[in-house]
Amino acid sequence: MNLKEALKIADRIVFEKTGQHLDDLQAAVLRGTLEHETYKHIAKNFDCSESSVRKVGSELWQILSEELGEDVSKSNFRSAVERFQLSLFSKNFALQQDCVQISCCVNSYGEGRHPPDISNSHNEETSNTKPTKNSHQDLSEMPELGNFFDRTLELQTLTTWILQQNCRLITLTGISGIGKTSLAVQLVQQIKHEFEYAVWYTLDEFPTIDKFQSNLIQLFSQSEKPDSSPTNQKRLPLIKYLQKHRCLIVLDDIHNLFCSGELAGKYKPQYEEYRSLFKQIEKLSHQSCFLLIGWEPPKEVPQLTSENTPIRTLQLTGLDTAAAGEILRDKGLAEIDNCEALIHRYQGNPLWLKSVATLIQELGIGATELLIDDTILLPEDLKDVLHEQYDRTSELEKQVMSLLATENQPVNVAKLLQNGQISSSDLLNALQSLSRRCLIEKEASLYTLSPVLKQYIKTRRSHLTNIDSE
Template sequence: MNLKEALKLADKIVFEKTGQHLDDLQEAILQGTIQRETYKEIAKDFDCSESSARKVGSALWEILSEELGEEVSKSNVRSVMGRFIFENVSNFENVAISSFNTCEQPRHPPNTPNSPPPNQETSNTKQPETPHQDLSEMPDLGAFYDRTPELETLTTWILQAQCRLIAITGISGIGKTSLAVQLVQQIKNQFDYIIWRTINVSHTLDEFQQELIQLFSQSEKLDSPTTKPKPLSLIKYLQKHRCLIILDDVHNLFSSGELAGKYKPEYEEYRLFFKQIEKLSHQSCFVLIGWEQPREISQIESQNNPIRTLQITGLDIVAAQEILRDYGLAEIDYSILIHRYQGNPLWLKSVATLIQELGVNVTDLLQNDTILLPEDVKDILRQQCDRLSDREKQILSILARETQPLKLAKLIDKQPNLDLELVNVLQSLQRRCLVEKIENSFWLSPLIKQYLLL
């Protein structure tokens, strides 16, 4: 992102909001943030206290959030402003910020002596349609840490490849839901309807379909109050409109004590429904988020297949260091700590909080190969491991005691009663993101191993 353009955009936004241009400290904070400096570094350069820089920065992000229509923080201001500038590049030089449709409702530019009244459209001005949105169940997750490659992949699959069914999978705390929230904010205006639903333990397929059908039919009645359109089947609405529908916590559809992705008896109808979404022609996309995904969704990408799976892994060093800085750890090289906790955002936040509260010497922690296991991380891992089958627990127990990755043949020797069934167990554990594969061998992350050995 061009620094000059970013400063110009921020100055316009602040001026329209407050009547004042960016002051020197606001400019220094924005410039330093774009150049990946910490508040401490910015404050030192500007000769002010770190707390003053944080206070001014927080107020600046709040103004930018309100005007740009999405949550802005120190960790994501680069991507949010860069995307806004890119999407409005043709208008950026000459059009006031308030003329952009950055929020869910269209906004009008301020009147000038030569401009028409706000409710009067000129012949060459067309207000973009506002999509129908039901995001009441979409969580507000605060700061978002850079996942540019994943966002680009998902955007390409949805907008260009026209995929109908996408699974976002990964171990607990890795940032699946945060990524989906950011995706929605980025592409929501490309759809007629965008809906977020969290699957709970009583969400039958019939209830889910009726809920969506009611939403579609009510919206059509509002759009065409003089007619009374007859409610259609859900697939007809997906064919009629361009829809993006996100289903979070899809693992609630599947049985505990079984290999990954086996439906509970009362949810078997979802299998046929997802097959219908895949096979029938329509212009909509379902995104499934969860620890487990349906077995019929392959993790092997095929160019002509309208189904894709994105397995989320840890953050890179730069983004992970931003988490540790935001959680108050001193400016040292944390690459070892980040590697030890696999760049998992939740794990890093939890261990940083624990380190701060206990006053642990981080240097000693790194030197001693110590793995801290905060209680909230244990609770989440317990939820995920409680879903495992007995066969999966047997294999994890073996791998937890090993100091080196094990080849398949070695695992068969150690668990001969599983024999050919072992490959299905390993596939299930890989799909749950509990076991990783290095070439032809299988291993556990240090933190997972630590949890299993408790």
């Protein structure tokens, strides 16, 4: 379903409920939702307050929920409308087929002869037809793959964990722009046919645990008994469906469940019950897999896991030189000297490389000259991305990153404690949290920041100093 079709269906539903078509702001909210934009971004594009957008969104989800008979939210709007469209199509198709069969029977048997009872034969045929494996998918929120750069080893690892080792809970983490979602999309495309259900949810404006489980259970129950009324079906607990069916459930942007300004993985109060769900997914026996994607994992998911447990964590790092070189070739920078140095400086991060390569290309800067004096370019779009992730950290983590930004070489805990500003306990907790957020690098017992993050923190510190002096 394209954007125009979805808006047309939504307009029809709203008109039937209110007697009025979508106004400009309502259309903007739905359009932004379909394009995976945040309320803040929608408000900026429409030149209004974020609170106004949220209010309009809330009213729309209420109307759509009442009319569609299910809980509709920003996270499942597209899939809800697609289910509505599919139900209309199915009803129309069934009606057309019945008309065709009746017409054929009347023409074949002629006047005075009775055609066979096609309703019974149709039911028998239906009952003898087993659903094909993986006939149920809700991947409407899964992004398009686009250009995919080589991640053969990571794909093999995830495929082995899911299909061979039957892991129940996997987290895929990494700093912003590293390619987590692209890798997951490629993975789902390759293995989705191994599952009866494949579902993708993006946790932008995510519902409570009750709504989340209700959405999943509704998908299961409707596909199991498509001809029965949802209100008359006996719904089982979510874990029962995961035990009964082989399901792959992907949750993208899992970090939106967690608090900003706290150590990594602390749930927001309204999402605290997700902790129990993830524990249940890990501990209870079933044949399904949850794949969690985000900047940081839940606290209950360790970075280092044993092969004897059904839980795994893959922390994604940058592309290798060959794969990252494809990005530079796309930007017309493949022939520059010291191409490997540029890739290393930006750690093979696809988003970082695209950002700096675009700046170099658009301004006609000599990339080779930039590499002479270890210049770190920070285009505005890259600073925005870094700020979003940096702003989530606690004050304690910001202190530790400031200390690391002043060091030219990797340092150990003893060196970081020499400043006397942070206790050993707080320091260790901060280092663990920063490591889980993928914001620091660790080799043996030494810690450091990437050159890009060092430059960002120095630039930020200089900006704040200038503001204070004014």
